[in-house]
Amino acid sequence: MVRRHELTDLERELLAPLIPRAATGRPRVEDRQVVNGMVYKIRTGISWRDLPERYGSWKTVYTRFRRYALDGVFTRALPQIQAQADAAGDIDWLVQIDSTIVRAHQHAAATGRKGGGAGRTNRTITPSADPEADRPPKSTSPVEGKGRPLAILITPGQRHYSVCARPLLERIRVPRVGLGRPRCWPDQVIADKAYSSRGFRAYLRKRGIAHTIPEKTDQRWYRLRRGCHGGRPPGFDRESCRRRNVIERCFNRLKGFRGIATGYEKTAASYEAAVTLASFLLWARSL
Structure with a gap:
């Protein structure tokens, strides 16, 4: 029987081939039981020590989660399920990008022990991790047209949105099921005014990516003041811009995992692994 906040049979089948197995050593706790404990912890936001006994020792669940986080197990699992969706034509390549602030719990601060990292108050979801962030972290994610995260x-938290735009798009790599290179570029990018810059627009045009980004007021006045030297106004499709609510709904679904809505993890690697596992579940439940 599948309990609340646990893997379904389909999710287990998708994830099982990607979990590393030890060739030698004593028999270990079943992978499904341990991963169920990880999902339960992330979904409810409880302490590792408070995991129900049906998941076994909390130390086993935590140790394996940290191992998977450092080895990038969930980071490799996400592109695999995206590849299956892409092969079935189930990905809408009208991509939206945005960021959301995640307030870190006081328990996510450094312990003061030797070798501990600097305390953090926030996290941002974006394509790269900074383990020494000293402000509320920000999470950035590109979302395809059906509201599922691509990266x-x-x-x-102090990192500006526009600085993260390029590395975020460069993280999109959806493998092909058969032969061929991974797909890295969307058909169109939709973003808000925070991503409005001449450099980012030039970056998108160079790669042949259509974009819908509203122009900031100060940028418009600067362009008009320069007259004919200010260039043409950027194209803007109002109807496409109205679809930006899809990425907001995606963030809401991710923050339905209480362990993601509030940052409890002390390291960026663990927090990124938790967000990636939640994203994997969003994809698996949409197939």
Whole structure:
């Protein structure tokens, strides 16, 4: 029987081939039981020590989660399920990018022990991680047209949105099921004014990516003041811009995992692994 906040049979089948197995050593706890404990912890936001006994020793669940986080197990699992969706024509390549602030719990601060990292107050979901962030982290993610994350980037809260735009798009790599290179570029990018810059627009045009980004007021006045030297106004499709609510709904679904809505993890690697596992579940439940 599948309990609340646990893997379904389909999710287990998708994840099982990607979990590393030890060739030697004593018999270990079943992978499904341990991963169920990880999902339960992330979904409810409880302490590792408070995991129900049906998942076995909390130390086993935590140790294996940290191992998977450092080895990038969930980071490799996400592109695999995206590849299956792409092969079935189930990905809408009208991509939206945005960031959301994640307030870190006081328990996510450094312990003060030797070798501990600097305390953090926030996290941002974006394509790269900064383990020494000293402000509320920000999470940035590109979302395809059906509201599923294509990549994850964790950055410090003080990092500006536009700085993360390029590395975020460069994290998109959806493998092909058969032969061929991974797909890296969307058909169109939709973003808000925070991503409005001449450099980012030039970056998208160079790669042949259509974009819908509203122009900032100060940028418009600067362009008009320069007259004929200011260039043409950027194209803007109002109807496409109205679809930006899809990425907001995606963030809401991710923050339905209480362990993601509030940052409890002390390291960026663990937090990014938790967000990636939650993203994997969003994809698995949409197939």
